[in-house]
Amino acid sequence: MAVKKYLLAALVVAVVAALVVVGVTPLGVSPPAPERSAAEGFSAGRAMRLLREIAAAPRPIGSVGAARARDAIVAELDALHLAPHVQTASAVSAVSGRVAGTVRNVVARLPGRDPSRAVLLAAHYDSVPVAAGAADDGGGVVTLLETARALASGPRPRTDVIFLFTDGEERGLLGARAFLREDPWAYGVGVVLNFDSPGSSSPVLMYETSPGNGLLVRELVAGAPRPYTSSLMYEVSRRLPIESDFRPFSAAGVPGMSFGALDGPTYDHTAYDSLENFRAGSLQHEGDTALGLARRFGDLDLWALHREDVVYFDIVDGLAVVYEKSLVLPFVALAAAVFAVAVAVGAWRRLLSLRGLSVAVLAAAAVLGVALLVLALAWGMYRTAYEQRTWSEAGVVISDFYRLGLVLLAAAVIVAAYELLLRRLRPWDLAVAALFWWLAAAVAVAVIVPGASYLLTWPLAGASLGLLGAVLLGDRALHSVAGVAVTLAGAAPGVVLMSSATYLLLMSAGLKQVVTVIAVWLVVGLLVIPLEVVRRGFRLWLPVALAGVSVVVLMAVGSTVAFDTEHPRFTSIYYRVDESGASRWQTVDRIDEWTGQFLREELQRPFQDAYFPQMGVRTTIVGAAPQVRLAAPVIDVLRDSTTGDRRTVRLRLRSPRGAQIISLLVHSVVGGLTASVDGLPLQGWDTTILDGSTVRWWFDYYAPPPGGVVVTLRFAAGPAVLLRAVDFSYGIPPQLVGLYDGHPPGMLPGRIGDGTLVESTLRLRPSPPAGAAAAIGAAGTAGRGSAKR
Numbered sequence: 001m002a003v004k005k006y007l008l009a010a011l012v013v014a015v016v017a018a019l020v021v022v023g024v025t026p027l028g029v030s031p032p033a034p035e036r037s038a039a040e041g042f043s044a045g046r047a048m049r050l051l052r053e054i055a056a057a058p059r060p061i062g063s064v065g066a067a068r069a070r071d072a073i074v075a076e077l078d079a080l081h082l083a084p085h086v087q088t089a090s091a092v093s094a095v096s097g098r099v100a101g102t103v104r105n106v107v108a109r110l111p112g113r114d115p116s117r118a119v120l121l122a123a124h125y126d127s128v129p130v131a132a133g134a135a136d137d138g139g140g141v142v143t144l145l146e147t148a149r150a151l152a153s154g155p156r157p158r159t160d161v162i163f164l165f166t167d168g169e170e171r172g173l174l175g176a177r178a179f180l181r182e183d184p185w186a187y188g189v190g191v192v193l194n195f196d197s198p199g200s201s202s203p204v205l206m207y208e209t210s211p212g213n214g215l216l217v218r219e220l221v222a223g224a225p226r227p228y229t230s231s232l233m234y235e236v237s238r239r240l241p242i243e244s245d246f247r248p249f250s251a252a253g254v255p256g257m258s259f260g261a262l263d264g265p266t267y268d269h270t271a272y273d274s275l276e277n278f279r280a281g282s283l284q285h286e287g288d289t290a291l292g293l294a295r296r297f298g299d300l301d302l303w304a305l306h307r308e309d310v311v312y313f314d315i316v317d318g319l320a321v322v323y324e325k326s327l328v329l330p331f332v333a334l335a336a337a338v339f340a341v342a343v344a345v346g347a348w349r350r351l352l353s354l355r356g357l358s359v360a361v362l363a364a365a366a367v368l369g370v371a372l373l374v375l376a377l378a379w380g381m382y383r384t385a386y387e388q389r390t391w392s393e394a395g396v397v398i399s400d401f402y403r404l405g406l407v408l409l410a411a412a413v414i415v416a417a418y419e420l421l422l423r424r425l426r427p428w429d430l431a432v433a434a435l436f437w438w439l440a441a442a443v444a445v446a447v448i449v450p451g452a453s454y455l456l457t458w459p460l461a462g463a464s465l466g467l468l469g470a471v472l473l474g475d476r477a478l479h480s481v482a483g484v485a486v487t488l489a490g491a492a493p494g495v496v497l498m499s500s501a502t503y504l505l506l507m508s509a510g511l512k513q514v515v516t517v518i519a520v521w522l523v524v525g526l527l528v529i530p531l532e533v534v535r536r537g538f539r540l541w542l543p544v545a546l547a548g549v550s551v552v553v554l555m556a557v558g559s560t561v562a563f564d565t566e567h568p569r570f571t572s573i574y575y576r577v578d579e580s581g582a583s584r585w586q587t588v589d590r591i592d593e594w595t596g597q598f599l600r601e602e603l604q605r606p607f608q609d610a611y612f613p614q615m616g617v618r619t620t621i622v623g624a625a626p627q628v629r630l631a632a633p634v635i636d637v638l639r640d641s642t643t644g645d646r647r648t649v650r651l652r653l654r655s656p657r658g659a660q661i662i663s664l665l666v667h668s669v670v671g672g673l674t675a676s677v678d679g680l681p682l683q684g685w686d687t688t689i690l691d692g693s694t695v696r697w698w699f700d701y702y703a704p705p706p707g708g709v710v711v712t713l714r715f716a717a718g719p720a721v722l723l724r725a726v727d728f729s730y731g732i733p734p735q736l737v738g739l740y741d742g743h744p745p746g747m748l749p750g751r752i753g754d755g756t757l758v759e760s761t762l763r764l765r766p767s768p769p770a771g772a773a774a775a776i777g778a779a780g781t782a783g784r785g786s787a788k789r
Helices: 002-024 044-054 064-079 134-153 174-182 184-188 214-223 231-239 246-251 280-298 325-348 354-390 400-422 427-448 454-473 481-509 513-526 528-538 541-560 778-784
Strands: 085-092 099-110 118-124 161-166 189-195 205-209 256-260 310-314 320-324 574-577 583-587 604-612 616-624 634-643 646-654 661-666 673-677 680-685 697-702 709-716 721-730 755-764 773-775 785-788
Touching: 002 481, 002 528, 044 064, 044 134, 044 280, 064 099, 064 134, 064 161, 085 174, 085 680, 099 134, 099 174, 118 134, 118 174, 118 246, 118 280, 134 161, 134 189, 134 280, 161 174, 174 184, 174 246, 184 189, 189 246, 189 280, 205 214, 205 231, 214 256, 214 280, 214 310, 214 320, 231 310, 231 454, 231 481, 246 256, 256 280, 310 325, 320 325, 325 427, 325 454, 354 400, 354 427, 354 513, 400 427, 400 513, 400 528, 400 541, 427 454, 427 513, 427 528, 454 481, 454 513, 454 528, 481 513, 481 528, 513 528, 528 541, 604 721, 604 755, 634 721, 634 755, 646 661, 646 721, 661 709, 673 697
Parallel strands: 099 697, 118 161, 118 189, 189 256, 574 755
Antiparallel strands: 085 099, 099 161, 205 256, 310 320, 574 583, 583 616, 604 616, 634 646, 634 773, 646 709, 661 697, 661 721, 673 680, 673 709, 721 755, 755 785
16 A cells, blocks of 8 residues: 555656646757758758858947948848848937937848738847847847748748848847838838847747737737747736837837747846857747748738737647637636536535635645745845855856756745645645635736736636546545546646746746746645645655755755856956046956956055946946057037027037947036937936936937037036046957956956947036027137037
8 A cells, every 4th residue: 555655646746747847848949950951941050151150249339240240131131132221320219318329220122922011020130249149139130131031032922021130229229210210111011020039049939019919929820830929928028018129119009029039038148148059949940930920921911910919828839829818707717617616516525614725725825925935035045155156246147957946945845835734634625725826816817917817717727627526536536546647637737837937937037036936836736636645655755855956956056156167257347548638447347367457456546436338327446557549539519509598509429539339428417408419309317316426417329420429408507517528449449458368268248348438528618698609610619618638
């Protein structure tokens, strides 16, 4: 008899583990097609050849790397006879109203048989300064190029297909905003398919769609070879908007979807995003999806794509379920009815008691509270123990093993708590209580977040059927293979769906302890009857084993995952020349063995606050630096006038040395400040708010043209105003490169990377009399303000 208990307990553990593995293992990525595969199909081999050129180096907006990537894109499109054009335009960031830039989008069009509305495929070719951007978004770029080649090689779609390669996405979706505002092709777009990935080792997920997505999702399921998607992500993206080029199109009312491999939140925007970490199988799935949907939507009438939102999710290997959102509440009611029948049958068979149910409902909720407390304490202890070695301001060194340890610890606490409760309560009462909380959650989610309702509705229905079968079997459900099979079959949908959703959120959104604990608590709640079988066979050995493995995993991660060649420390150095001409080294990081060669102890000065584009005012460690002659940015006053109590100053801001970024700072308190650049409105600011900084207002412009940009400031007339220009170029001055060692293994540039900054200032004299105006050129600058450098 004892052997049978052990075997049944082992069977339960093995089946549950297998279901979890199925849930956290998405559909396998496609095997990459070789370069010499069929011309009308997508070949990851051909695309990888292009990616090695596109992602050879970082390519931030305005950089040499961006220009090389743009030239490569144009050359490929020219070879396909698609007559690409480069759209050069100014745009203001969709994320920050004090960031703007000059973008150079590449746009090409494949004519259709009977063009009306067009299908637009979009990807951005810029990257952050510290990453080669193989995944983000080099993979998207080569996906579009290879899709264009495949479409041009086969029968033409009915509609035109536009290929948009945007610039400046990383600095606030600049390219997409410029295309929508200025390119005439934007007015004919019927649907947009955006490809932008932070990762490259998982299948490509459709993670965002426009409202009214019913027809879009159904066409996705029909047109993509192996769709990987979930309306859970649609609900998440609605509440936590994802910063991608899809956002401006959706805001403009253009229907569409966004795709990407979301397995790399800790790799994205770091030097980890490289060709070495890129997986061709993920690219093949991305390309198959892009090509399949371009052909599918290319043969549709794109004038009427709006339909009622739907609930959708994939099950296994491309099989997806889609149904109308109007069916959400009826399906919840159906699941509740099945649960009610199971409870009624259990009561009729005298397996349940009112007192037992009452205690069990409260006890199940207490289990969740205890688990949340234990995980919060564990996280605090873990972070304290390893903070110096695994955390930096630029990010956290983390691995999938940490996530595994977190889940195992949560499972250990919750399983232990349930097994202790099973010593005092009947398994039937506790099983019903756990499903009661599932029902409460299902109703709440169906009302508040209907797109995520499938995660609770169908597991509740399945587990209720399993419970019904168990109560009909009675004690045999605890002692026989058939009984175990019935309850496990009922729990299977919930284990698979909840494991999949938890894994997806951990991969795409980073670590969320509360989400993890709640998900594990819900999953264990589906398994109360099987858990009683395990308790009778293994007693408390299962939670002890889970806790032991979790501790080993977390300690191993903490002791081995530190800053090394695989997980580098992010550290940067900056060379700055101020308005007096004095030069100095600066870092916003700790001094380490690499930055120490620049910031030798005997040359260090007290901490100083300094302005950096993208980072704002930061406290820096400063040291003396060799003198290098660098042209300072120029502020030319074009016009300075006062009307009533308002002063208008028109300036030309330019960088003679051709820096990639130029910033304008206002150091004086002025009232009611508003601003524009080249006629585009910028975000103003109440400079009277005292926040401890000497910078009252700032503005960054990326990729400024050689002639500069015109900035107009309007503010309350009054005293003199101090302005500062700061230009930034990537890397330290070339004259100094050979004098210092480069980044050693285990250390890489972070944030905006190493850089050179040069400053100049201009003091605008008190406001001229009301009604006065002056047109002031470079020669007259000192007449209205005193400029330095």
